[in-house]
Amino acid sequence: xxxxxxxxxxxxxxxxxxxxxxxxxxxxxxxxxxxxxxxxxxxxxxxxxxxxxxxxxxxxxxxxxxxxxxxxxxxxxxxxxxxxxxxxxxxxxxxxxxxxxxxxxxxxxxxxxxxxxxxxxxxxxxxxxxxxxxxxxxxxxxxxxxxxxxxxxxxxxxxxxxxxxxxxxxxxxxxxxxxxxxxxxxxxxxxxxxxxxxxxxxxxxxxxxxxxxxxxxxxxxxxxxxxxxxxxxxxxxxxxxxxxxxxxxxxxxxx
Amino acid sequence: xxxxxxxxxxxxxxxxxxxxxxxxxxxxxxxxxxxxxxxxxxxxxxxxxxxxxxxxxxxxxxxxxxxxxxxxxxxxxxxxxxxxxxxxxxxxxxxxxxxxxxxxxxxxxxxxxxxxxxxxxxxxxxxxxxxxxxxxxxxxxxxxxxxxxxxxxxxxxxxxxxxxxxxxxxxxxxxxxxxxxxxxxxxxxxxxxxxxxxxxxxxxxx
Amino acid sequence: xxxxxxxxxxxxxxxxxxxxxxxxxxxxxxxxxxxxxxxxxxxxxxxxxxxxxxxxxxxxxxxxxxxxxxxxxxxxxxxxxxxxxxxxxxxxxxxxxxxxxxxxxxxxxxxxxxxxxxxxxxxxxxxxxxxxxxxxxxxxxxxxxxxxxxxxxxxxxxxxxxxxxxxxxxxxxxxxxxxxxxxxxxxxxxxxxxxxxxxxxxxxxxxxxxxxxxxxxxxx
Numbered sequence: 151x152x153x154x155x156x157x158x159x160x161x162x163x164x165x166x167x168x169x170x171x172x173x174x175x176x177x178x179x180x181x182x183x184x185x186x187x188x189x190x191x192x193x194x195x196x197x198x199x200x201x202x203x204x205x206x207x208x209x210x211x212x213x214x215x216x217x218x219x220x221x222x223x224x225x226x227x228x229x230x231x232x233x234x235x236x237x238x239x240x241x242x243x244x245x246x247x248x249x250x251x252x253x254x255x256x257x258x259x260x261x262x263x264x265x266x267x268x269x270x271x272x273x274x275x276x277x278x279x280x281x282x283x284x285x286x287x288x289x290x291x292x293x294x295x296x297x298x299x300x301x302x303x304x305x306x307x308x309x310x311x312x313x314x315x316x317x318x319x320x321x322x323x324x325x326x327x328x329x330x331x332x333x334x335x336x337x338x339x340x341x342x343x344x345x346x347x348x349x350x351x352x353x354x355x356x357x358x359x360x361x362x363x364x365x366x367x368x369x370x371x372x373x374x375x376x377x378x379x380x381x382x383x384x385x386x387x388x389x390x391x392x393x394x395x396x397x398x399x400x401x402x403x404x405x
Numbered sequence: 406x407x408x409x410x411x412x413x414x415x416x417x418x419x420x421x422x423x424x425x426x427x428x429x430x431x432x433x434x435x436x437x438x439x440x441x442x443x444x445x446x447x448x449x450x451x452x453x454x455x456x457x458x459x460x461x462x463x464x465x466x467x468x469x470x471x472x473x474x475x476x477x478x479x480x481x482x483x484x485x486x487x488x489x490x491x492x493x494x495x496x497x498x499x500x501x502x503x504x505x506x507x508x509x510x511x512x513x514x515x516x517x518x519x520x521x522x523x524x525x526x527x528x529x530x531x532x533x534x535x536x537x538x539x540x541x542x543x544x545x546x547x548x549x550x551x552x553x554x555x556x557x558x559x560x561x562x563x564x565x566x567x568x569x570x571x572x573x574x575x576x577x578x579x580x581x582x583x584x585x586x587x588x589x590x591x592x593x594x595x596x597x598x599x600x601x602x603x604x605x606x607x608x609x610x611x
Numbered sequence: 612x613x614x615x616x617x618x619x620x621x622x623x624x625x626x627x628x629x630x631x632x633x634x635x636x637x638x639x640x641x642x643x644x645x646x647x648x649x650x651x652x653x654x655x656x657x658x659x660x661x662x663x664x665x666x667x668x669x670x671x672x673x674x675x676x677x678x679x680x681x682x683x684x685x686x687x688x689x690x691x692x693x694x695x696x697x698x699x700x701x702x703x704x705x706x707x708x709x710x711x712x713x714x715x716x717x718x719x720x721x722x723x724x725x726x727x728x729x730x731x732x733x734x735x736x737x738x739x740x741x742x743x744x745x746x747x748x749x750x751x752x753x754x755x756x757x758x759x760x761x762x763x764x765x766x767x768x769x770x771x772x773x774x775x776x777x778x779x780x781x782x783x784x785x786x787x788x789x790x791x792x793x794x795x796x797x798x799x800x801x802x803x804x805x806x807x808x809x810x811x812x813x814x815x816x817x818x819x820x821x822x823x824x825x826x827x828x829x830x831x
């Protein structure tokens with residue numbers, strides 16, 4: 151029985167160490183990138199790296215919460231011997247971060263209790279809680295619950311709204327319009343809808359569309375056209391349609 | 406870039422290389438230093454019958470503007486110049502179906518290029534489809550871009566080098582543009598005029 | 612003996628060693644006017660010219676064809692002239708755009724042969740006298756972005772109501788045309804893959820696609 155537990159502990163520790171090492175190396179890789187490739191690195195690569203880190207963290211916490219993982223907090227580590235001498239093996243294992251196993255650092259590394267300052271603070275709070283009367287405590291709990299549930303309501307309401315909005319946007323695909331794409335591409339590639347509308351002669355002539363004399367026509371480029379005027383837009387399609395028709399019927403270039 | 410005057414130098418009873426040698430000696434004596442070679446070439450394309458009235462496109466290159474390609478379109482009633490990137494040549498090839506290169510008309514002027522003070526002098530041996538046709542001398546005065554302001558100076562310099570063959574009036578092409586800013590296409594125009602004359606003239610001995 | 616090589620010789624050797632950018636890789640799409648700010652914002656984040664901001668343009672494009680009286684449409688040569696209305700001294704752009712190839716399913720972009728030539732402002736008269744007829748013209752206003760060798764343009768297309776650019780123009784749709792293109796020597800198909808990946812990053816805002824022009828003949 152004990153042997154089985156020991157085996158379980160060993161394998162759990164092994165996989166934890168493996169994950170921690172993964173995490174450590176990807177943090178190191180990311181630090182290296184940030185320090186050395188900051189001028190060429192782009193945002194997507196950075197995000198990729200970040201995703202990798204969070205993946206490692208998730209798998210680490212999965213292992214820790216797995217039911218096969220023995221309760222680690224029940225285990226004790228006992229320092230058997232402290233020595234101010236340099237310990238080569240320890241240095242190697244810790245990548246030269248810790249070189250001696252001495253009394254000044256052991257309490258920091260093997261500490262399981264809270265820091266003394268934090269501990270006294272906790273004690274004070276616990277004492278205060280114990281001295282409260284029952285009614286008083288009930289009142290405070292009720293008030294607190296009220297606040298929390300109110301906030302909960304607000305958050306869940308806005309989440310609902312947000313989800314509805316994003317799902318409706320995703321389904322409707324309103325960012326672009328396939329018909330518009332086709333029309334624009336047909337216009338710039340084949341001149342559909344562009345062949346001389348409003349030319350009083352009705353026919354394109356080489357002199358009709360000459361370039362004006364040099365000199366800027368009126369204002370400069372100006373700001374980009376804002377949302378187009380609905381008036382002209384509603385009219386445009388019919389004008390284009392009729393124009394194409396006439397263009398195909400009497401082709402200006404066939405003799 | 407300054408103002409350039411191009412003129413033919415009579416070879417009389419010398420051969421082409423002997424004429425170049427003579428001019429090289431004369432100009433070196435004045436202190437000119439040779440700075441490489443130069444090359445101006447011209448290919449002429451004519452339109453096919455089904456494109457309507459006949460037109461001619463002359464495409465020229467000048468080693469002084471190595472990234473450019475110059476074209477002059479001649480419709481019979483007017484000429485339209487065009488300066489473009491070197492890739493324009495590839496575009497001309499695309500138009501192969503409508504504009505075909507005239508055979509046996511590729512003209513070139515090439516030879517040594519000299520610098521002497523503010524002047525740049527080029528001694529060109531002209532060939533039309535590999536046949537020697539004559540000598541063209543190009544003189545550029547570089548500090549100035551208005552022909553009217555430096556023609557007298559250039560003429561005096563040219564008379565010093567080329568002697569009595571130099572005309573007292575500017576070339577007809579420039580005469581109407583004496584007060585305008587001179588640009589590389591003006592040099593191209595002058596070369597084209599000379600090339601056209603050379604193409605019509607009978608061959609010379611080399 | 613001569614140091615000077617003829618221009619045609621050096622051009623021929625450039626063609627032979629395949630260093631002339633004569634292929635255009637292209638993806639196209641559009642975005643509704645109301646969302647164009649979002650797209651511009653995204654492009655600002657993705658593209659190279661972050662510091663200088665997007666480059667705006669206001670261009671006039673004239674599309675010509677060179678054809679004879681009895682030449683078949685296949686032989687006609689399309690030529691385009693583009694000029695900046697906002698930068699008076701900029702050279703004009705002459706452009707030949709060949710037939711586009713859709714390619715198979717595993718080719719990520721449209722490919723068409725293309726020659727871009729900067730030239731002087733006499734080009735329109737030159738082409739007209741050469742025998743070219745103008746087919747159509749339009750105004751394109753918008754923004755240009757760069758990402759490595761890729762060029763991204765977001766442009767509003769206007770037709771000219773009077774025959775002078777800048778006077779009275781009318782947008783032809785309520786969307787902006789979005790184009791992602793690279794001009795490269797032929798055979799550099801790796802760039803097409805880069806373009807596909809870049810296009811992925813703009814989804815679902817814009818769907819940049821290979822557009823089959825044959826299908827467009829039937830566009831109303």
